[in-house]
Amino acid sequence: xxxEPDCEVLLADHDPDLRAELVQADGLDRAYVALSTPLGIxxxxxxxxxxxxxxxxxxxxxxxxxxxxxxxPCVSEPxxxxxxxxxxxxxxxxxxxxxxxxxxxxxDRCGPLLEVLEERDAPLFVHPGPAPDTLAALGTxxxxxxxxxxxxxxxxxxxxxxxxxxxxxxxxxxPRLRVCFAMLAGLAPLQRERLVARGGSTAxxxxxxxxTSSYGPRAVDAVIRELGVDALAHGSDRxxxxxxxxxxxEAVEVALRSRNPARLMRLAEVPA
Amino acid sequence: xxxxxxxxxNLDLPALRRLVSQIAADRAAxxxxxxxxxxxxxxxxxxxxxxxxxxxxSWMNGHDxxxxxxxxxxxxxxxxxGELVEERLTIGGPxxxxxxxxxxxxxxxxxxxxxxxxxxGGPAISIxxxxxxxxxxxxxxxxxxxxxxxxxxxxxxxLRPAASDAA
Numbered sequence: 001x002x003x004e005p006d007c008e009v010l011l012a013d014h015d016p017d018l019r020a021e022l023v024q025a026d027g028l029d030r031a032y033v034a035l036s037t038p039l040g041i042x043x044x045x046x047x048x049x050x051x052x053x054x055x056x057x058x059x060x061x062x063x064x065x066x067x068x069x070x071x072x073p074c075v076s077e078p079x080x081x082x083x084x085x086x087x088x089x090x091x092x093x094x095x096x097x098x099x100x101x102x103x104x105x106x107x108d109r110c111g112p113l114l115e116v117l118e119e120r121d122a123p124l125f126v127h128p129g130p131a132p133d134t135l136a137a138l139g140t141x142x143x144x145x146x147x148x149x150x151x152x153x154x155x156x157x158x159x160x161x162x163x164x165x166x167x168x169x170x171x172x173x174x175p176r177l178r179v180c181f182a183m184l185a186g187l188a189p190l191q192r193e194r195l196v197a198r199g200g201s202t203a204x205x206x207x208x209x210x211x212t213s214s215y216g217p218r219a220v221d222a223v224i225r226e227l228g229v230d231a232l233a234h235g236s237d238r239x240x241x242x243x244x245x246x247x248x249x250e251a252v253e254v255a256l257r258s259r260n261p262a263r264l265m266r267l268a269e270v271p272a
Numbered sequence: 273x274x275x276x277x278x279x280x281x282n283l284d285l286p287a288l289r290r291l292v293s294q295i296a297a298d299r300a301a302x303x304x305x306x307x308x309x310x311x312x313x314x315x316x317x318x319x320x321x322x323x324x325x326x327x328x329x330s331w332m333n334g335h336d337x338x339x340x341x342x343x344x345x346x347x348x349x350x351x352x353x354g355e356l357v358e359e360r361l362t363i364g365g366p367x368x369x370x371x372x373x374x375x376x377x378x379x380x381x382x383x384x385x386x387x388x389x390x391x392x393g394g395p396a397i398s399i400x401x402x403x404x405x406x407x408x409x410x411x412x413x414x415x416x417x418x419x420x421x422x423x424x425x426x427x428x429x430x431l432r433p434a435a436s437d438a439a
Contacts, residue, residue, distance in 0.1 A: 218322075
């Protein structure tokens with residue numbers, strides 16, 4: 001991974017049939033999977049990235065029925081027609097790297113992709129990962145930090161910035177787009193008191209969601225206090241980290257595992 | 273804090289009960305935190321992590337928590353010295369009362385509402401453990417007409433009887 005300590009990949013962790021069994025064991029009907037955005041493949045020049053992205057899309061389209069996948073569009077030269085054809089193939093929405101969406105310029109550059117999603121009523125998933133410029137800046141230096149380092153520093157900072165950038169610049173340009181921020185948006189909603197103190201707006205937005213990947217009862221509870229329970233969706237970083245239950249009661253469980261994902265993904269309402 | 277304990281999950285009731293008994297027997301781990309103060313029940317945190325907090329509480333005559341709950345936390349108490357009385361609130365009758373002397377312990381789940389006070393007859397020392405760690409608590413007062421009133425407080429507040437149920 002660019003800019004990250006080496007990490008060992010166990011192929012068995014990615015076996016589609018074993019993973020499908022885990023989806024069932026978790027009591028879920030379906031898991032929405034994304035290419036690992038921190039790999040930076042979406043940020044490569046199109047010629048370098050396309051063979052890998054094509055391979056991902058072909059593999060993801062053939063997964064067992066317990067899965068649907070997020071499209072992984074190239075962000076170095078965003079191609080709206082290509083994303084439209086991926087949505088035609090059945091991809092649930094698009095997953096974009098947070099560092100491509102940190103600023104108005106980044107959101108403008110990815111604007112054609114966001115417009116396609118908005119037109120198709122398909123959601124955007126914002127996940128930590130580099131943009132073309134930040135990928136180049138990461139270089140190839142071997143890192144000595146512990147394996148969790150980027151997930152607790154770079155990812156948190158990027159998700160926090162992407163959250164604030166979307167609220168400030170992305171929402172006015174894409175008023176109907178549904179967006180899910182991974183990892184509770186790096187706990188960006190907990191900055192709302194600070195945002196208010198400095199004159200920012202905290203208007204509620206029913207089309208914004210956050211997934212809970214790698215967080216547990218305390219962070220989930222804190223974000224629910226800020227945004228209400230309707231904004232959160234169950235998420236996991238499997239196989240890097242196991243999904244955790246917040247343990248906040250059945251009503252929260254139904255909201256995070258059924259009702260809110262159904263709204264995000266435009267599924268038929270799941271009876272509570 | 274002189275005790276280092278780490279757990280990777282919340283403790284169940286038997287584990288909490290065993291833990292307070294073990295800590296009670298390890299006087300060196302907490303004796304420096306004992307502080308018998310006639311004015312205030314003294315509570316000192318022995319450890320706190322993601323799944324557990326442990327307290328040493330020093331009681332003098334008349335010290336009383338008032339009725340309270342522990343929100344999401346289960347707990348266990350071991351009495352090391354002296355005697356404590358636990359009262360549980362009942363509707364339409366006197367509180368259900370039980371005494372715990374030195375060397376005894378008890379536990380309770382998060383639904384438990386109780387009041388603890390020193391039994392008279394000398395200071396008491398007790399070890400208290402809660403899992404998950406205390407965060408919010410409910411402090412109850414009984415009005416003169418019998419109505420119950422709950423105040424939400426942080427775990428850092430000193431539990432004491434509300435004016436109306438101090439008598």
